[in-house]
Amino acid sequence: MAKGMQALVKTEPGPGLAMMEVPIPEVGRRDCLVRVEATSICGTDLHIYRWDAWAASRLRPPLIVGHEFCGRVAAVGSDVTEVSVGDYVAGEGHLFCGRCYYCQTGQAHICAQGRIIGVDTDGCFAQYVRMPAANLWRLDDTVPPAIGAIHDPLGNAVHSVMAAGVSGASVAVVGCGPVGLCSIAVAKRAGASAVYGVDVNPYRLSLAQGLGADAVIRSDTDDPVESVKDLTGGLGAEVVLEMSGHPAGIRAAFEMLRKGGRIVLLGIPPGPVQADLTSWIIFKEARVLGINGRRIFETWHRMAELLRSGLDVSSVVTHRFSLSEFEQAFAVLAEGRCGKIVLVT
Numbered sequence: 001m002a003k004g005m006q007a008l009v010k011t012e013p014g015p016g017l018a019m020m021e022v023p024i025p026e027v028g029r030r031d032c033l034v035r036v037e038a039t040s041i042c043g044t045d046l047h048i049y050r051w052d053a054w055a056a057s058r059l060r061p062p063l064i065v066g067h068e069f070c071g072r073v074a075a076v077g078s079d080v081t082e083v084s085v086g087d088y089v090a091g092e093g094h095l096f097c098g099r100c101y102y103c104q105t106g107q108a109h110i111c112a113q114g115r116i117i118g119v120d121t122d123g124c125f126a127q128y129v130r131m132p133a134a135n136l137w138r139l140d141d142t143v144p145p146a147i148g149a150i151h152d153p154l155g156n157a158v159h160s161v162m163a164a165g166v167s168g169a170s171v172a173v174v175g176c177g178p179v180g181l182c183s184i185a186v187a188k189r190a191g192a193s194a195v196y197g198v199d200v201n202p203y204r205l206s207l208a209q210g211l212g213a214d215a216v217i218r219s220d221t222d223d224p225v226e227s228v229k230d231l232t233g234g235l236g237a238e239v240v241l242e243m244s245g246h247p248a249g250i251r252a253a254f255e256m257l258r259k260g261g262r263i264v265l266l267g268i269p270p271g272p273v274q275a276d277l278t279s280w281i282i283f284k285e286a287r288v289l290g291i292n293g294r295r296i297f298e299t300w301h302r303m304a305e306l307l308r309s310g311l312d313v314s315s316v317v318t319h320r321f322s323l324s325e326f327e328q329a330f331a332v333l334a335e336g337r338c339g340k341i342v343l344v345t
């Protein structure tokens with residue numbers, strides 16, 4: 001095997017990324033080397049690309065970025081038995097210690113020592129990525145690489161929808177980025193009585209319609225709270241999935257929730273947000289669920305079952321580029337006329 005590979009590297013603190021040749025990672029006894037077939041760009045990667053305050057506080061360059069991928073196992077460490085060379089896999093990008101309180105109680109996704117590939121350690125915007133064998137998930141051969149690559153955001157959606165419980169319920173999804181779009185399809189598949197998509201971006205609302213939304217609401221021209229109340233006989237939605245992270249979106253999400261309803265908070269706000277606990281939560285008897293990542297591997301099993309049973313999220317992927325066309329890909333993402341962007345290596 002060659003010694004070098006192409007990778008997208010944050011070489012030093014500051015905006016941008018560099019495509020460069022770097023050594024192929026060496027595998028430890030419990031690691032695997034994966035030949036990346038497809039990888040997708042996350043909002044997190046845009047923060048890193050632009051080098052905002054969060055990125056500057058968290059990343060320690062030089063670092064290969066990217067955390068969403070699928071590919072084929074190219075090499076395994078001496079103690080690896082669960083996967084073999086040639087296996088088609090996706091990766092759980094949240095690294096966990098396996099020994100802390102959270103890992104021992106079935107909550108490895110919120111491990112006390114949790115780290116994320118492409119943020120805290122080298123990631124997958126490269127021809128190869130090194131992963132602990134414990135973080136690999138074997139994909140069915142029927143899963144196309146573009147879908148294998150988006151298992152991370154699809155898993156966020158599955159975890160959110162399953163945590164909220166949507167069977168027979170009206171569901172409003174605030175923020176129709178890739179996780180919101182996947183959530184619409186998953187909620188429909190999971191038996192929601194109706195799903196409403198809310199966003200300011202008309203392109204994303206058209207994708208939401210294609211994924212099965214019963215109605216879409218453009219929140220910069222229509223009042224999203226009144227619109228959802230109109231659609232639900234004045235009650236508001238029984239379940240709200242807040243996936244925008246925008247303070248105005250968070251406010252609207254709580255206000256459109258009916259009394260006794262369930263609200264998932266997944267979108268990450270840019271800073272502290274003022275909340276009216278009395279009217280948003282206490283008097284409403286709202287149940288508020290924070291969601292972070294994917295349950296390892298409960299969410300992944302559910303994802304596999306849903307895909308096998310016909311869940312179709314292929315229209316979430318709107319653009320494909322080669323890894324070397326990353327500047328074009330980030331420009332499309334920054335503009336927002338896109339769903340998920342996949343990079344093929």
Ligand SMILES: [Zn+2]
Pocket residue numbers: 042043044067068152153
């Ligand atoms: Zn991501």
Ligand SMILES: [Zn+2]
Pocket residue numbers: 096097098099100101102103104108111112113114
């Ligand atoms: Zn742990």
